[in-house]
Amino acid sequence: MDIQKLQRFNSAYVGDFPFLKDLVSEWAQTRPLEGIRILHNIPLTRETMLKLEPLYLGGADVTVTHLDLPGLEPKPECVNLLEEAGATLELNHRRISGTFDIALDCCAQVPAMENVRIERGYVELTQSGTPVYSNLETDLPIYSLDLSKLKCLEGMFGTGEACVRALKQFVTPDLKDRKIVLFGYGKVGRGIARYLSAEGANLTVVDIRDDYLESAASAGFSALRSTRSPELLDAINGSYAVIFATGFSGLLQSLFSPSEINDDVLLVNMGADDEFGDDYPPERVVANKAPLNFLLDSPTTMFFIDPIFTAHNRCCENILSGGTQGFSALPAELDLPLVNAWSQRYGIDVSDIYF
Numbered sequence: 001m002d003i004q005k006l007q008r009f010n011s012a013y014v015g016d017f018p019f020l021k022d023l024v025s026e027w028a029q030t031r032p033l034e035g036i037r038i039l040h041n042i043p044l045t046r047e048t049m050l051k052l053e054p055l056y057l058g059g060a061d062v063t064v065t066h067l068d069l070p071g072l073e074p075k076p077e078c079v080n081l082l083e084e085a086g087a088t089l090e091l092n093h094r095r096i097s098g099t100f101d102i103a104l105d106c107c108a109q110v111p112a113m114e115n116v117r118i119e120r121g122y123v124e125l126t127q128s129g130t131p132v133y134s135n136l137e138t139d140l141p142i143y144s145l146d147l148s149k150l151k152c153l154e155g156m157f158g159t160g161e162a163c164v165r166a167l168k169q170f171v172t173p174d175l176k177d178r179k180i181v182l183f184g185y186g187k188v189g190r191g192i193a194r195y196l197s198a199e200g201a202n203l204t205v206v207d208i209r210d211d212y213l214e215s216a217a218s219a220g221f222s223a224l225r226s227t228r229s230p231e232l233l234d235a236i237n238g239s240y241a242v243i244f245a246t247g248f249s250g251l252l253q254s255l256f257s258p259s260e261i262n263d264d265v266l267l268v269n270m271g272a273d274d275e276f277g278d279d280y281p282p283e284r285v286v287a288n289k290a291p292l293n294f295l296l297d298s299p300t301t302m303f304f305i306d307p308i309f310t311a312h313n314r315c316c317e318n319i320l321s322g323g324t325q326g327f328s329a330l331p332a333e334l335d336l337p338l339v340n341a342w343s344q345r346y347g348i349d350v351s352d353i354y355f
């Protein structure tokens with residue numbers, strides 16, 4: 001692997017990422033991952049290239065792949081660069097085989113790889129991986145970054161901003177007074193609501209949790225329970241777009257069939273699953289069911305995703321030092337200290353993430 005090629009590519013990146021930069025300087029000196037075999041499975045984007053650099057400089061033997069989701073393509077310039085640099089890259093999950101020390105995973109796809117064995121531990125990046133990893137029978141450490149306030153920071157700021165940026169770039173430049181139904185008022189949903197309301201959209205929030213529906217109502221949004229009801233169907237059919245951010249696979253199909261939803265209602269995915277179900281063909285959904293922000297050159301701005309990418313990498317050290325057995329949250333020393341450092345560095349009030 002020609003690390004200098006990757007470094008030249010990364011040096012052209014425009015954006016601020018102090019946490020990963022610190023990791024690069026530190027790990028280039030200390031080499032804590034010398035010879036450690038890492039299987040890296042997250043969406044392959046320009047930002048991911050910045051995340052890979054400290055892993056290589058830390059001495060890791062990295063196999064890079066790309067998150068396997070409908071409609072989600074790796075960024076071609078990243079694939080080309082990694083190939084030119086001689087990185088170990090395999091985009092087809094079925095062709096990945098062998099023994100690795102650590103899986104840096106997203107959506108719990110590594111445990112489903114039949115010919116892959118992980119010997120030291122797993123780090124899961126997102127909510128959609130939680131059901132699999134929390135039930136995985138292993139004594140190896142598994143860190144779920146979803147169980148952290150740091151992940152709220154990404155969702156409520158980064159993903160929300162990215163969703164609205166993508167809607168404006170690919171769907172409509174003017175969101176003012178548009179009726180939008182939003183499924184899910186968790187980390188990602190609240191972020192989307194925050195940025196959509198700043199655009200003047202007219203929002204209806206749908207969730208299964210009464211306390212979340214109450215907080216949506218007190219934030220000034222209409223709120224409806226996620227159940228098969230005439231009110232919900234009317235809200236959907238009276239809307240410009242319906243956005244999904246629940247992590248619940250096949251949710252729309254479980255409530256309404258495609259024939260019940262008006263053809264002119266845009267269906268948008270922001271979750272990391274197919275939240276529509278097989279009854280809804282990919283072409284019925286904007287971006288063929290891919291999370292909409294992944295159409296952007298920067299699916300989540302580095303400014304927002306830098307701390308969580310850093311934490312994902314840093315968990316390797318926790319695993320190598322023995323780690324906690326089984327499924328657990330992001331280690332505390334990587335959670336609030338990073339949230340606070342980010343908030344102080346940029347002078348941004350993050351109190352909304354404590355819900």
Ligand SMILES: NC(=O)c1ccc[n+]([C@@H]2O[C@H](COP(=O)([O-])OP(=O)(O)OC[C@H]3O[C@@H](n4cnc5c(N)ncnc54)[C@H](O)[C@@H]3O)[C@@H](O)[C@H]2O)c1
Binds near residue numbers: 129
């Ligand atoms: N597009 C991106 O860049 C991006 C970034 C981070 C996370 N994600 C994905 O977004 C999805 C949501 O993640 P999150 O972190 O907000 O999760 P979360 O657990 O914080 O929130 C999910 C919300 O959905 C609600 N919900 C669950 N089942 C529901 C149902 N049947 N109907 C309506 N609401 C329901 C929950 O009550 C909760 O409020 C996941 O798939 C996650 O992996 C995407």
